[in-house]
Amino acid sequence: MGGTSSRPLTTSLKHCTLWKADRSPACRAVLMALDAMNIDMNPLQTLPILKDRDLIISDSHAITTYLASRYCTEMSKFLLPLDPGNRALVDQFLHFNSSVLYPQYKAASNPILRGTLRIVDEKTNGEIQCAYADMERMLAKRAWFSSGNWPSLADISLAATVSTLNVLVPIDVSNFPKLSCWLHRMAEEKFFCTANKKGLSEFTRRIECGNCFNPNESKYPRNSEDRRNDISTTEPTTT
Template identity: 55%
Template sequence: MGTSASKKITETGLKHCTLWKADRSPACRAVMMALDSMNLSITEVDINIDKGEHRTPEMLVLNPLQTLPVFKDRELVLCDSHAICSYLAGRYCDAGRLLPKDPGGRSIVDQHMHYNSGTLYPRFRAAAYPILYENCHFVMPQQIADIECAYADLECMLLGRCWFGGSWATLSDIVFASTVSTLNILVPIDKTKYPRLSSWLFRVSEELFFVTANRKGLSEFSRRIDCGCVSDETEFKCPRSSLGRRKLAGILQAKILLAKDTSRDVRRTLGVH
């Protein structure tokens, strides 16, 4: 269900849940997309990685591994995006659409999340981290080849289906969307070589959860890769709720659509196509 066909769903507020995250991280964006796809609102705390805020004593108590995201639900603390997504879908989503209730459907989603954590994300780190943190200015040839191999795997997984999980978007598509959309910035997907993967990425990019939870961080990552720009300090306004973030994203999306409509009207007036 894309942005144009999305229906209004009752907001569910979970005041006892907190997510510490950085928008440019694909892992954090996967959790944010899961939240938005379930219309769950929790407290979100933006962490400035460049200032080492993920290594403060308070954060180390929560996660000694010094990684993001970090999720806390009362006394439960989870520090892996896949575990967080599965927990949220299993604990707070009764429909079974994102995480199927039957063992077969659930195992397919689990299989995809294992591929994301074991193959896709390590290849993202190998390609991106030298550029982000080691003053490297390009993706190394071996990393390009590895990412291309992953694209070929994903192309095969989509044979005969529109979504990785089946007939609709599941957690499989959410975790893949966060990583693949980021990899696409580093190594653009060749539409002729990977037509199914390219079509899937376009389709998932029109989902409302992608618009509200992935686009901003993706743009931030792209700026950082291209020119080393760090996010404006004014972006670090926390804590805030998922609902507040979604409202802001909705306002920005409406402005973008308005600008596109205005641009089309101008082109029509000038007779330009």
């Protein structure tokens, strides 16, 4: 799959506008999907809302599947299978992300960002550990959260949320080796580097600093092509 994300930009959505916030895992999931599909559009800054002419979509999962179905015919077979059975698997994991993982992310992060807690409370921590265990079982007979040998839109959405949860409740490699390996493989995908790492770093700083906001903080380049060209700024430097 890594090779597909390095293809030249093929689609520019002149009629679409995306509103986003870099620190949000839902927004980063959409940005990763855009970069994985080599789709360029005009992003603004708030929450993940897509406007395509008169159509307005406000859920990140619906946004990514809509863009794949409508604009990304070449990549759809990789990211969003056309076969009903394989598509159902992707939908199943997207629903798991929206109904289980994302509510846990909000329950864990909101009290810290609001300054009412400094660490994740015991109940939420336990629920997140149970979700990690569920994902470990889901990966028992597969490398990705899909039926193929490459990441799907489900992997992208899950990676945005899980990489953020990992900041709040670190994944124990000894307890969840398959989940840990999956997240490591996702982190090596180019679209993860171009569209997830910088926002994830911003979220981490806010968690560690009590949501201190720096208006001069660097933001993602506005379109997919610039993010891919700006990949050097998302990679760690070595000395």
